[in-house]
Amino acid sequence: MNTEPNVPEIPQSTRPSNAVLVVGAGYVGLTTAVCLASLGNFVVCVDNDKSKISSILSGVLPIYEPGLLDLLNTTVNEHKLSFSTDLIEHSKSAEYVFLCLPTPALEDGTSDLSYIFQVVDEISPYLSDDVIIVNKSTVPLNTASQIRKRQSNPSVGVVSNPEFLREGSAVNDFLQPSRIVIGSDSPIIAQRVANLYIGLQDRIYFTDPISAECIKYMSNGFLAMKISFINEAARFCDAVGADIIDVAGGLALDPRIGSAFLNPGPGWGGSCFPKDTSALAATARYMGSPMLLIEESIRANNSHQTDIAKLVVELVNRISEDHPKIAVLGLSFKANTDDIRVSPALKILHLIAQRTHNIQIHSYDPMAKQDETLDFVRSQSLELAIDGADIVVVFTEWDEIAEASPQLFAERMRGNTIVDTRYLYSKDQFQKFNLNVISVGKN
Numbered sequence: 001m002n003t004e005p006n007v008p009e010i011p012q013s014t015r016p017s018n019a020v021l022v023v024g025a026g027y028v029g030l031t032t033a034v035c036l037a038s039l040g041n042f043v044v045c046v047d048n049d050k051s052k053i054s055s056i057l058s059g060v061l062p063i064y065e066p067g068l069l070d071l072l073n074t075t076v077n078e079h080k081l082s083f084s085t086d087l088i089e090h091s092k093s094a095e096y097v098f099l100c101l102p103t104p105a106l107e108d109g110t111s112d113l114s115y116i117f118q119v120v121d122e123i124s125p126y127l128s129d130d131v132i133i134v135n136k137s138t139v140p141l142n143t144a145s146q147i148r149k150r151q152s153n154p155s156v157g158v159v160s161n162p163e164f165l166r167e168g169s170a171v172n173d174f175l176q177p178s179r180i181v182i183g184s185d186s187p188i189i190a191q192r193v194a195n196l197y198i199g200l201q202d203r204i205y206f207t208d209p210i211s212a213e214c215i216k217y218m219s220n221g222f223l224a225m226k227i228s229f230i231n232e233a234a235r236f237c238d239a240v241g242a243d244i245i246d247v248a249g250g251l252a253l254d255p256r257i258g259s260a261f262l263n264p265g266p267g268w269g270g271s272c273f274p275k276d277t278s279a280l281a282a283t284a285r286y287m288g289s290p291m292l293l294i295e296e297s298i299r300a301n302n303s304h305q306t307d308i309a310k311l312v313v314e315l316v317n318r319i320s321e322d323h324p325k326i327a328v329l330g331l332s333f334k335a336n337t338d339d340i341r342v343s344p345a346l347k348i349l350h351l352i353a354q355r356t357h358n359i360q361i362h363s364y365d366p367m368a369k370q371d372e373t374l375d376f377v378r379s380q381s382l383e384l385a386i387d388g389a390d391i392v393v394v395f396t397e398w399d400e401i402a403e404a405s406p407q408l409f410a411e412r413m414r415g416n417t418i419v420d421t422r423y424l425y426s427k428d429q430f431q432k433f434n435l436n437v438i439s440v441g442k443n
């Protein structure tokens, strides 16, 4: 690991008192604020969404993230962490400003940096000398340099510190990271940011700002590509009569390939991969160096999700009932998160809804946020969702869904077809209950 910024570590006595301002109390901001406070820093977390901050202050997290609430309560009780909506007031006393703001995709695939620049422009007049702006949002290359150019005070530093946490295991990922990438042209500024990660110094990877920004995009691009690969392999397995789970298992034994992100499923989604791959592809084209593998991975993912939708539609069309009931298990883009942004479940459900009529969709998810874009019933329990269902479609690998017994489905369903996009159920076990489990690459 590149752990040498070429300057000795700043001695404890001369270290700043670590007054950290985290802007944005979403999945990344809230986790960053809580975890930096738990490492020993003094943190204020600010969001312009008043309801979010009052919900946090009343002890209710606006997001579901295992372990986060307990750690938040501990750090608040230790007076290490507080919350506010007053960005300007807290900018005045901050020594570090962490930007954890949205960077959604624009129509042309590039990233919308308006949230970042708006906050940067608002706070810049109030920042003291030597403050460091640390960008954690996923941003296009050169954003750190653009933030730097917007500063009138030349002593303000800007560091790119992309975040790699995964929703569902965000606290662990933050506190036991594979790496903490710190991109800065100044070794002293880089080391000051590194010092905030108390006890995690051996995980720090120093580089320049553009390389840091690039590492984040390439990581997500690579992981998305790996998932697209295994899903394409699943479809190939169907064509040739191989079993994708056996094939993936055999591939994963090769340490050069590894098992991570080699699980076939309903395709990738979530708030990061879709926008980050499209931003990477758009930037690469713009720079005259197209990343064809990334472009194809996006296409492969879309086509995989369309194929799953077609499969369900085909099954629906075989049902003679007037109003076939489809039970959907899982809406969040993966287990252990409530996040439904660009969830494969919703994307595929939209495609199914466009291609069918008269179907009733009943869904169950233990945590997922409400979706306003589709007209379906949200059941209070898995049992209620599958009651009288003609087809069950499994989208998210929550333990509760994975552990549902074949007997339960056999007793409750009207039909006997389960489309299992997460490979949770044993075909043989379910077959004993006259249930037909269909998964891509296992037919």
Ligand code: NAD
Pocket: 023, 024, 025, 026, 027, 028, 029, 046, 047, 048, 049, 052, 087, 100, 101, 102, 103, 115, 118, 119, 136, 137, 138, 139, 163, 164, 165, 166, 167, 271, 272
């Ligand atoms: P989010 O939407 O959950 O949170 C962003 C927060 O910023 C929201 O609470 C919003 O109210 C707040 N905000 C917006 N404008 C503001 C302003 N002017 N002042 C104060 N607060 C403001 O987003 P997120 O999922 O936390 O992602 C943030 C960034 O981190 C994105 O660039 C994302 O790509 C990146 N990222 C996300 C993840 C992830 O798993 N969610 C992982 C790594 C990186």
